Amino acid sequence: xxxxxxxxxxxxxCCFNWNAWGQVIAAWEMSxxxxxxxxxxxxxxxxxxxxxxxxxxxxxxGSGIGTAGxxxxxxxxxxNFQTTNLPDAIADNDFATFTITPNTGxxxxxxxISAYNIRRSxxxxxxxxxxxxxxxxxxxxxxxxxxxxxTTTAAGNPxxxxxxxxxxxxxxxxxxxxxxxxxxxxxxxxPAGTWYINNILGNDLEILGSVSPISSLQLQHPISTxxxxxxxxxxxTQFIGTDTDLELRILNNxxxxxxxxxxxxxTAPYSYVSPPTLPLTLAxxxxxxxxxxxxPTA
Numbered sequence: 001x002x003x004x005x006x007x008x009x010x011x012x013x014c015c016f017n018w019n020a021w022g023q024v025i026a027a028w029e030m031s032x033x034x035x036x037x038x039x040x041x042x043x044x045x046x047x048x049x050x051x052x053x054x055x056x057x058x059x060x061x062g063s064g065i066g067t068a069g070x071x072x073x074x075x076x077x078x079x080n081f082q083t084t085n086l087p088d089a090i091a092d093n094d095f096a097t098f099t100i101t102p103n104t105g106x107x108x109x110x111x112x113i114s115a116y117n118i119r120r121s122x123x124x125x126x127x128x129x130x131x132x133x134x135x136x137x138x139x140x141x142x143x144x145x146x147x148x149x150x151t152t153t154a155a156g157n158p159x160x161x162x163x164x165x166x167x168x169x170x171x172x173x174x175x176x177x178x179x180x181x182x183x184x185x186x187x188x189x190x191p192a193g194t195w196y197i198n199n200i201l202g203n204d205l206e207i208l209g210s211v212s213p214i215s216s217l218q219l220q221h222p223i224s225t226x227x228x229x230x231x232x233x234x235x236x237t238q239f240i241g242t243d244t245d246l247e248l249r250i251l252n253n254x255x256x257x258x259x260x261x262x263x264x265x266x267t268a269p270y271s272y273v274s275p276p277t278l279p280l281t282l283a284x285x286x287x288x289x290x291x292x293x294x295x296p297t298a
Contacts, residue, residue, distance in 0.1 A: 023210050024049055025110065026056040026100055027203035030076050030196075040067045040196075041076035047098075049203070053106040053211045057099030057178075059197075064093035069192055072119065072154065076204075077196030081125035081188035086145065089186035094125075096185075096197075101178040102211060110170040110179070110209035112161050117200045118148045119156035123193035128185040130162060134169050135177055142167070148185075148195075156198035164209070175214060181207075216254020223249050223289070235294040245273060248290045252282040260288070269295045 029048040033041050044058025059076060061067070066080030077096075083089040102108040113130070120126075130142040142162060149157025164170050173179060185195055197205050219227050235244045252258045261279045266272060273291035282288065 022111070022208055023051060024203070025051050025054060025108065025207045025209045025211065026098070027206040028059055028076070028197070030199040030204040031074050033074055033076060035071040035073035035075070037070055038067055040071035040078045040194075044098075045076055051211045053103050054108060055101045055103060057097075057101075057180075059096060059098045059205070062093035062095045062097070064089075065096070066191065069194075072194070072196055074199035075119055075196035077119070077194060079124070079188075079194045080191045081185050081193060081195055082191065083186040085186060086129055086184060089184045090139075094185055096183045097180055099178050099180045100207065102173055102175050104175050105214055106175055106211050107214050108173045108179075108209060108211050110164045110167075110173075110207060112164055112208040113142075114203065114206035114208060115161045115200075116159050116205055117156040117198040118159055119154065119194075119196040119198040120148055120152060121192075121194040122152040123190035124152070124188050124195045125185040125193065126187035128183055131182040131184060132167070132170065133180045133182070134173075139180075139182055140169070154198075156196075156200075158200075164207075170209075216252060216256065217258055218251040218253045220249040220251055220287075221246070223247055233292065238294070238296065240296050240298065242295075244294045245291050246294075248292060249287050250282070250290065251287040252284055254284060256284070258282045263290070266292070269297060271295065 026047045027049045028045065043061040046058045047056045050056045061078050064080070065078035067078050069079060081094050083092050083094055089095065100108070125148065127145050127147055129145045131139040132142055133139045146159065151157050170179065219229065219231065221227050221231065221233060233246055235246060238244050259279060259281050263272065263275065271293050273293050275290065276288050280288065
């Protein structure tokens with residue numbers, strides 16, 4: 001009886017990615033906001049610092065947030081948060097939003113909302129919920145709701161950092177895809193009850209992560225057919241003790257040189273046939289072809 005084998009190889013060669021966690025992607029500074037009559041900070045309020053390779057939409061009050069009365073200095077916010085739960089607060093537009101979009105040629109991964117401080121009056125909202133959306137998609141909760149704290153003086157209530165690195169939607173966000181953040185707030189007991197993002201040492205609202213160039217490396221299999229990283233090579237069905245070779249092309253379709261210093265190691269029954277000498281440099285439009293052999297033994 002003749003034995004045969006059919007097996008797939010999922011290739012994860014590439015893709016070049018220069019992540020450096022901890023970059024400031026977007027940040028706002030509340031120090032210097034004057035407050036005063038009907039002045040709770042501009043809306044939208046432009047970020048004070050951004051990564052040069054993203055576009056950031058300003059901090060914006062929802063239409064349900066009021067600004068009548070005297071705003072505090074060195075803080076950004078509003079009043080009139082009298083809904084009692086998350087769905088009602090959303091329906092009443094009692095939220096603040098901002099957006100981050102990676103620019104052409106770049107992708108973005110978000111890691112952290114840094115520690116911040118919420119100031120509220122004694123009739124101000126007690127509870128909030130961070131949310132995000134991708135493009136025109138629905139909003140999703142980030143963690144659970146937050147009790148803002150009981151301090152009602154200018155010192156405010158310190159808030160813990162929020163981890164974003166485990167949210168897959170916020171990793172490797174492609175160019176042109178807008179991420180919208182939303183802080184929904186509720187639980188106030190009077191129209192004049194206030195809520196602010198407060199001034200602290202350093203940036204007062206800060207999103208950390210990484211922004212990296214989109215790879216200009218293109219895989220092709222078969223030759224001249226573009227495939228994505230992590231694609232599957234199908235070696236078909238073959239008899240035990242025979243070899244099947246398939247070709248893979250690595251093409252530089254960008255405008256800069258690409259240095260290839262190593263290849264993903266293969267383990268039996270897979271192997272490279274006459275692999276190229278490394279390191280090697282691919283100038284724009286240059287390519288290197290790899291032959292991958294499948295040699296089943298059982």
